[in-house]
Amino acid sequence: MRAVSARNRSRWQDEGEDPDYRYSLANERTFLAWIRTSLSLIAAAVAVIQLVPSFRIAGSREVLGIVLAATGFAAAVLGYLRWASTEKAMRLREPIRYGNGLLFVSTAIAVVGLAVLLLALVGRP
Amino acid sequence: MSDPGAARQRTRLAWQRTSISFLALAGLLLRLGLSHASGIEVAAAAAALLTGAGLAFGARTGSVRASVPGCGLLLGCVLLIGTLSMAGALRG
Numbered sequence: 001m002r003a004v005s006a007r008n009r010s011r012w013q014d015e016g017e018d019p020d021y022r023y024s025l026a027n028e029r030t031f032l033a034w035i036r037t038s039l040s041l042i043a044a045a046v047a048v049i050q051l052v053p054s055f056r057i058a059g060s061r062e063v064l065g066i067v068l069a070a071t072g073f074a075a076a077v078l079g080y081l082r083w084a085s086t087e088k089a090m091r092l093r094e095p096i097r098y099g100n101g102l103l104f105v106s107t108a109i110a111v112v113g114l115a116v117l118l119l120a121l122v123g124r125p
Numbered sequence: 126m127s128d129p130g131a132a133r134q135r136t137r138l139a140w141q142r143t144s145i146s147f148l149a150l151a152g153l154l155l156r157l158g159l160s161h162a163s164g165i166e167v168a169a170a171a172a173a174l175l176t177g178a179g180l181a182f183g184a185r186t187g188s189v190r191a192s193v194p195g196c197g198l199l200l201g202c203v204l205l206i207g208t209l210s211m212a213g214a215l216r217g
Contacts, residue, residue, distance in 0.1 A: 013193070022132040028191040029139040035203060039146045042207045043153055046166075049214040050157050062215060069211045076203040080196055087191075 012084075016091030027086045034079020037105070041072030055119040064112055064119075071108040078104070140184035147177030147206075154210055166213035169206050176202045 018024075045068035049061055078101035089096045128134065151173035158166030176199075183189030 022130060024191075025132045025136040029136055031191060031196060032139045032143045035199060036143055036146045038203050038207075039150050042203075042210055043150050046153065046157065046210050046214045050161065065211070065214065069207055073204060073207055076200055076207075080200045083191065083196060084193065 012088045012091065016088075016093065019087075019090035023090055024087065027083055027090070030086075031079050031083035034075055034082070034101075038072045038076035038079065041068050041075060041109075045069035045072065056122050057119065060115075060119055064115060067108065067112055071105060071112075074108075075101070075105050137184050137187060140180055140189050144177045144180035144184060147173045147180065150206070150210075151177060154206075154213075158213060161213075161217070163213040163216065165209050165216065169209035169213060172202065172209065173206050176206070 045065040048068060049065035052061055055061060078099070082099065082101060085099075086096050088094075151170045154166050154170035154173060157163070158170055180189060189195070
């Protein structure tokens, strides 16, 4: 693959040293995994709103869809911030910081799953 | 050029998987948009299709690579597609 051109380099990319390309590529693959997770959550949000039959509680589908979409947006943003933070840490040989992005996304998905279970138990109109 | 652990190949495949994800989302949005006569969802589908096609081409030629503008653009595409999708879905 081609190296990043000078025009596309951010300021922190000019600091420190180029990391081992394998670590950089691993970071890139992780970012893409976050993007795919985000797309899956957005697809689930649209599907819940438009494909799932209505629940007994009015508006519950829309709320679930909004929560899923918001989690998807957050996953995409967190993935980008994590990629940039890790790339910078590798260049400057600093410790890689781990945020709470995984905990947030996992918790949101668990909450949505629990909500769907409860709504299914409550029954349909 | 040697590639211990096939890191470059695995990364190229990751870009291809991401491209397929965009294309799959485009298919879903197009189906829903046409069935609900939602122009917004069709627009979102078009955006997802363009993004997926671009990534597929870049992955195939090996020209796609993570950079601040590139990753930022990809993030922007996801947010735009997501916003259009939700706007279309919530409008009914």
